[in-house]
Amino acid sequence: MKWHFRKPSVLPGFGLTLGFSLTYVTLLVLIPLGGLLLYTTKLSWSEFGAVISDPRVVASFKLSFGASLIAAVINLVFGLIVAWTLARYDFFGKKIVDALVDLPFALPTAVAGIALAAIFASNGWIGSLLEPFGIQIAYSRAGVVVALVFIGLPFVVRTVQPVIEEFEKEFEEASTSLGASWWQTFSRVILPSLMPALLTGFALSFARALGEYGSIIFISSNMPFVSEIVPLIIVTKLSQFDYVGATAVGTVMLLATFVILFLINAIQIYSREKSL
Amino acid sequence: MSIQISHINKRFDNFTALDNINLTIPDGELVALLGPSGSGKTTLLRIIAGLEEADSGTIYFNGEDTTATHVRDRGVGFVFQHYALFRHMSVFENVAFGLRVRPKETRPSEEEIKERVHRLLQLIQLDWIANRYPSQLSGGQRQRVALARALAVEPKVLLLDEPFGALDAKVRQELRQWLRSLHDEIHITSVFVTHDQEEALEVSDKIVVMNQGKIEQIGTPEEVYDRPANPFVYSFLGNVNLFHARVEQGSLHLENTELNTPDLGSSKEASLFVRPHEINISIDNVLGGGIEAKLIGWRLVGPRVRVELETLHAHQRVEAEISKVEWQTIKAHENDTLFVHFSNARIYTNEASWNDYVI
Amino acid sequence: MQNAHPLEPKWLKPLLLGTTLLFLAIFLALPLGVVFSEALAKGWKVYWASISEPDAIAAIKLTLLVVLVTVPLNTVFGVATAWLIAKFEFRGKGLLITLIDLPFAVSPVIAGLIFVLLFGSQGWFGAWLSSHDIRIVFATPGIILATLFITSPFVAREIIPLMQEQGTDEEESALTLGASGWQTFWKVTLPNIKWGLLYGVILSNARVMGEFGAVAVVSGHIRGMTTTMPLHVEILYGEYLFTAAFAVASLLTLLALVTLVLKSFIEWRIGKKRSLAH
Numbered sequence: 001m002k003w004h005f006r007k008p009s010v011l012p013g014f015g016l017t018l019g020f021s022l023t024y025v026t027l028l029v030l031i032p033l034g035g036l037l038l039y040t041t042k043l044s045w046s047e048f049g050a051v052i053s054d055p056r057v058v059a060s061f062k063l064s065f066g067a068s069l070i071a072a073v074i075n076l077v078f079g080l081i082v083a084w085t086l087a088r089y090d091f092f093g094k095k096i097v098d099a100l101v102d103l104p105f106a107l108p109t110a111v112a113g114i115a116l117a118a119i120f121a122s123n124g125w126i127g128s129l130l131e132p133f134g135i136q137i138a139y140s141r142a143g144v145v146v147a148l149v150f151i152g153l154p155f156v157v158r159t160v161q162p163v164i165e166e167f168e169k170e171f172e173e174a175s176t177s178l179g180a181s182w183w184q185t186f187s188r189v190i191l192p193s194l195m196p197a198l199l200t201g202f203a204l205s206f207a208r209a210l211g212e213y214g215s216i217i218f219i220s221s222n223m224p225f226v227s228e229i230v231p232l233i234i235v236t237k238l239s240q241f242d243y244v245g246a247t248a249v250g251t252v253m254l255l256a257t258f259v260i261l262f263l264i265n266a267i268q269i270y271s272r273e274k275s276l
Numbered sequence: 277m278s279i280q281i282s283h284i285n286k287r288f289d290n291f292t293a294l295d296n297i298n299l300t301i302p303d304g305e306l307v308a309l310l311g312p313s314g315s316g317k318t319t320l321l322r323i324i325a326g327l328e329e330a331d332s333g334t335i336y337f338n339g340e341d342t343t344a345t346h347v348r349d350r351g352v353g354f355v356f357q358h359y360a361l362f363r364h365m366s367v368f369e370n371v372a373f374g375l376r377v378r379p380k381e382t383r384p385s386e387e388e389i390k391e392r393v394h395r396l397l398q399l400i401q402l403d404w405i406a407n408r409y410p411s412q413l414s415g416g417q418r419q420r421v422a423l424a425r426a427l428a429v430e431p432k433v434l435l436l437d438e439p440f441g442a443l444d445a446k447v448r449q450e451l452r453q454w455l456r457s458l459h460d461e462i463h464i465t466s467v468f469v470t471h472d473q474e475e476a477l478e479v480s481d482k483i484v485v486m487n488q489g490k491i492e493q494i495g496t497p498e499e500v501y502d503r504p505a506n507p508f509v510y511s512f513l514g515n516v517n518l519f520h521a522r523v524e525q526g527s528l529h530l531e532n533t534e535l536n537t538p539d540l541g542s543s544k545e546a547s548l549f550v551r552p553h554e555i556n557i558s559i560d561n562v563l564g565g566g567i568e569a570k571l572i573g574w575r576l577v578g579p580r581v582r583v584e585l586e587t588l589h590a591h592q593r594v595e596a597e598i599s600k601v602e603w604q605t606i607k608a609h610e611n612d613t614l615f616v617h618f619s620n621a622r623i624y625t626n627e628a629s630w631n632d633y634v635i
Numbered sequence: 636m637q638n639a640h641p642l643e644p645k646w647l648k649p650l651l652l653g654t655t656l657l658f659l660a661i662f663l664a665l666p667l668g669v670v671f672s673e674a675l676a677k678g679w680k681v682y683w684a685s686i687s688e689p690d691a692i693a694a695i696k697l698t699l700l701v702v703l704v705t706v707p708l709n710t711v712f713g714v715a716t717a718w719l720i721a722k723f724e725f726r727g728k729g730l731l732i733t734l735i736d737l738p739f740a741v742s743p744v745i746a747g748l749i750f751v752l753l754f755g756s757q758g759w760f761g762a763w764l765s766s767h768d769i770r771i772v773f774a775t776p777g778i779i780l781a782t783l784f785i786t787s788p789f790v791a792r793e794i795i796p797l798m799q800e801q802g803t804d805e806e807e808s809a810l811t812l813g814a815s816g817w818q819t820f821w822k823v824t825l826p827n828i829k830w831g832l833l834y835g836v837i838l839s840n841a842r843v844m845g846e847f848g849a850v851a852v853v854s855g856h857i858r859g860m861t862t863t864m865p866l867h868v869e870i871l872y873g874e875y876l877f878t879a880a881f882a883v884a885s886l887l888t889l890l891a892l893v894t895l896v897l898k899s900f901i902e903w904r905i906g907k908k909r910s911l912a913h
């Protein structure tokens with residue numbers, strides 16, 4: 001018997017929980033997001049275009065996307081190294097280090113922002129080391145990247161770590177017994193199997209970085225055309241009651257988020273099909 | 277290529293995995309390392325391959341000391357219990373792997389690789405699935421691909437770690453025979469590890485029986501089955517019934533009966549080993565010397581019948597294997613006292629000496 | 636000691652281990668250190684004064700209020716949704732799961748934006764609200780709503796996979812033995828998910844207290860009335876009162892550290908590793 005909506009079950013509570021969930025999700029998520037999208041339709045295409053193509057806004061898009069991309073790449077490389085180390089090696093203090101990797105996720109973004117600003121300012125612990133070389137991190141675009149690296153750090157590590165942990169050593173042994181060097185084993189056998197997790201972690205890190213606000217505004221100089229990120233533009237427009245402008249920019253950001261989510265799902269489905 | 281294993285020792289923390297192992301595997305032979313878990317057989321195999329390092333001792337390939345050679349340079353083909361096929365590569369790519377990772381100087385051309393891989397796939401009768409991925413293959417197919425992959429690099433020695441352990445009974449049987457005929461065709465020195473004595477008996481030229489890090493016996497399947505060197509080998513290969521008895525100058529006191537034996541001394545405890553098919557059951561003890569027993573259970577196993585009895589005297593369980601014809605007679609008297617006789621047996625006294633007992 | 640990875644080149648482990656420790660020292664250890672060193676830079680007295688002055692106390696109170704409202708609500712939502720998804724099969728389940736996950740991926744600033752668009756003075760309900768003298772945006776209700784939105788997936792994401800793993804067998808046996816739905820839930824389901832639930836609540840709590848972007852948009856930064864702790868940090872920092880800012884920040888940092896400790900404890904308890912970032 002083909003069931004039409006719901007598979008019959010003896011367990012109670014379907015109606016209750018379905019009702020509650022739908023109500024909650026509708027009120028809290030659908031209506032507000034719908035409100036945003038509906039507001040977007042208030043704009044004519046030309047209004048929308050005008051906001052999006054405003055040079056200051058364009059500059060902020062470039063900065064947000066660019067810095068997020070760079071930070072995600074840095075997190076990809078170093079996240080892999082950290083995940084590898086935690087998954088395969090034992091060392092003194094490992095448990096503490098392992099737990100600390102989640103710090104960027106547990107720490108409020110504002111706290112992260114002021115802490116990183118303090119460290120990388122020209123009189124800060126690291127900033128002062130770099131100043132003689134003329135390298136300025138805080139209050140510059142480099143600062144934005146640094147903050148985004150912090151924010152995205154756990155994503156690659158935690159997505160890749162379990163995959164490395166579960167990787168059976170027999171694959172390495174098989175590859176080596178067939179004559180492969182360590183690098184060949186890594187690049188031809190290990191890395192391909194880590195690809196889905198790496199890509200997912202990268203995408204998550206990137207998505208997180210795009211929307212990040214709290215940690216950036218303290219370490220960036222927030223100057224229009226130079227170091228102003230997209231979320232800040234939205235906040236600024238709202239404080240000027242420019243709802244139209246804020247909505248237009250916000251819609252673009254939301255679209256970008258959806259695209260990334262879609263890509264992540266696609267990666268998951270693809271890798272499941274190949275049962276990697 | 278012959279393999280010589282000389283004074284190999286290996287410990288893992290407090291556990292002795294291998295204790296002074298000495299073994300020679302002649303060129304072209306198919307040898308089984310047989311033993312229960314913890315016997316050290318897999319450890320020994322991995323040491324031969326170079327995947328583990330022995331604490332002391334030497335391995336020689338054709339007389340050359342390879343103990344310090346890295347596994348990738350030893351020229352061994354290793355087949356893992358769970359195949360370890362590279363999931364993201366097709367069957368073709370898997371088999372070609374060993375050829376592709378060769379340094380430029382020794383790497384064959386693309387056409388040559390193609391040709392070699394297809395020849396191998398034909399050898400294992402799987403040429404038609406060259407483009408499939410491991411996840412699309414059955415267990416038996418995967419194991420054959422793993423074998424082809426190991427053979428592709430033309431190894432001097434083939435090492436297999438419980439190659440059929442993860443397969444269904446029927447597939448296991450088929451692959452066993454297939455491995456044997458493959459070996460007959462290509463005559464590569466092969467060593468495989470198994471805990472399945474049936475497998476070892478059926479497939480190998482020689483069996484090395486191992487237990488707790490030591491070698492118990494080395495011999496052909498017949499030698500090891502018919503002339504086991506000690507109780508462990510006896511009971512590990514095939515089913516066995518164990519009786520406790522006393523020897524008293526030429527006679528063995530057992531249950532309610534006395535049997536004639538060679539002179540083994542007097543007043544000694546002894547153990548009697550009898551295989552199920554070496555037991556005869558009579559209904560009337562006409563020949564004498566039968567042990568009184570009653571029938572407890574029976575079941576058909578293919579063309580034979582497994583009969584379970586309990587001795588009346590010492591209440592010992594006895595498992596016998598008889599033909600269907602013999603069973604008809606017994607069955608008619610299933611509630612009467614029956615008599616157990618031995619057509620062949622082995623006696624083992626405390627002095628660790630074996631004696632045949634033949635009626 | 637045996638080498639756990641004998642096939643790796645000998646220089647690989649020291650290189651990767653060194654790189655890891657250096658990288659994490661810069662990005663994790665230093666920020667932790669600097670918070671406390673700056674907070675205490677002028678001594679304990681100033682530290683104590685910073686966190687006990689009226690605006691700081693008001694911020695702490697508001698933060699706690701938001702926690703007390705949002706965490707229980709989201710927990711109930713999470714449990715109800717997990718029950719729905721794990722115990723039943725129905726069309727549109729995948730869509731529901733995606734909707735539940737959505738706030739997790741959305742930028743906090745967007746989260747604030749959408750509520751301003753709904754309830755702000757120029758928003759959909761703006762006129763109606765001001766005529767009834769109800770303030771949502773630039774007041775506590777707005778903060779609560781925005782925080783609810785952002786943190787709604789947390790408990791759900793933790794216990795949905797957990798309950799899916801556990802299946803329906805135990806609940807069905809309870810029913811055959813005569814238990815009612817509620818009894819089944821309290822006596823059979825809840826004990827099975829208690830650690831995962833606790834985990835989700837702790838995570839949720841940390842996120843609620845630390846939420847910045849969404850609240851910044853929605854609150855209007857009215858000192859003493861609509862500033863939560865993270866916003867208070869921002870205000871102090873903006874006024875160059877660095878030590879005070881770090882003092883309040885140190886409270887939040889301590890909370891983060893406690894969260895990590897509890898997470899490790901729970902992982903040890905259930906014997907399995909979970910990720911905060913999955």
